[in-house]
Amino acid sequence: MNEAGRFYKGKRFLVTGGVGTVGSELVEQLLLVGAREVRVLDNNEAEIFFMQERYKDGNVVKCFLGDVRDKNKLGKVMNGVDVVFHVAAFKHVAVCETNPFDAVQTNVIGTQHVIECALDSDVDRVIFTSSDKAVNPTNVMGTSKLMAERMITSANNYRWQRRVIFSSTRFGNVLGSRGSVVQVFADQIRRGGPVTVTDPRMTRFVMSVEESARLVLEAGRLARGGEVFITKMPVVRIPDLAQVMIDELASRYGKVPSKVKTAVIGAKPGEKMYEELMTEEETARSIELKDLFVTLPAFRNIYKEIEYKYPGQRARKVTRPYISSLETPLPPAKLKAFLAGNGILKEYL
DSSP states (O other): OOHHHHHHTTOEEEEETTTSHHHHHHHHHHHHTTOSEEEEEESOHHHHHHHHHHTTTSSSEEEEEOOTTOHHHHHHHHTTOSEEEEOOOOOOHHHHHHOHHHHIIIIIIHHHHHHHHHHHHTOSEEEEEOOGGGSSOOSHHHHHHHHHHHHHHHGGGGOTTOOOEEEEEEOOEEETSTTOHHHHHHHHHHTTOOEEESOTTOEEEEEEHHHHHHHHHHHHHHOOSSOEEEEOOOEEEHHHHHHHHHHHHGGGGTOOGGGOOEEEOOOOTTOOSSOEEEOHHHHTTEEEOSSEEEEOOSOGGGGTTSOOOOTTOOSSOOOSOEEGGGSOOOOHHHHHHHHHHTTTTGGGO
């Protein structure tokens, strides 16, 4: 059994937003490491039903229809839990921009409810899943995620004699998740194109759904309180992703790959040419591990009783920000292998 299995085996968990892409993968991986019980809270009634059906033969996964906006329901579901993975959020930039009050209710107030219920229930730890868009945010969604990150860090001030640890994880695009660019490109290829690329210079951090969940679990195991775990990820150029997907999928849809064209439509409002996972300011207070960076709280004096030491910690300091434009993107051949190795296109083949 690996380290995660030894750490998580026999514990009770709550996954908010647990029927979403990352949430449902977390549920699956928690079962693999021997969870005693996995509670799922989500406001998607249809997907809650399907998850209940999927795990009805066991007595480990318990599904609850509810919302992190409802503190009373959240508290009832969290009672007796050891670890909370707070995944529930509004994530689509354009939707949050036109519905800012709803984004705040879920991403900010919902996170406050998670914190308060965790303190009341004295859980062992809370791991919040953040986003690259929380770094130097240019939109409502990113700003709400940044506020939630700060709240999770500051919640460690209210532990007192409680055991609870609050930490965050931050990662980029999860390829294959609902509404991801992979889904958009696949639909456009099926129709014969054009495949719309916002800007040929645009780069993005990417990872598979399985890897994202694995690293969230790893962060939960390592958490000391108040830090942000940043996953190391490959970088892709968006035009390369579009072309590889055309080469792989076009013939499957009865199209000639050379006749499926790409079209440059320009960056969307509030969209960056690159992604940031760690700023230059954060490098001075960051630690490098094998698969992760760990950014410690800015107000380190407040958390001086916490010892930030991690197994596998590398001696060298982090000297530059973690930005997609500064990393070498995967060449097309390696990108193709990445997509195949992680089964990202399998549902479209």
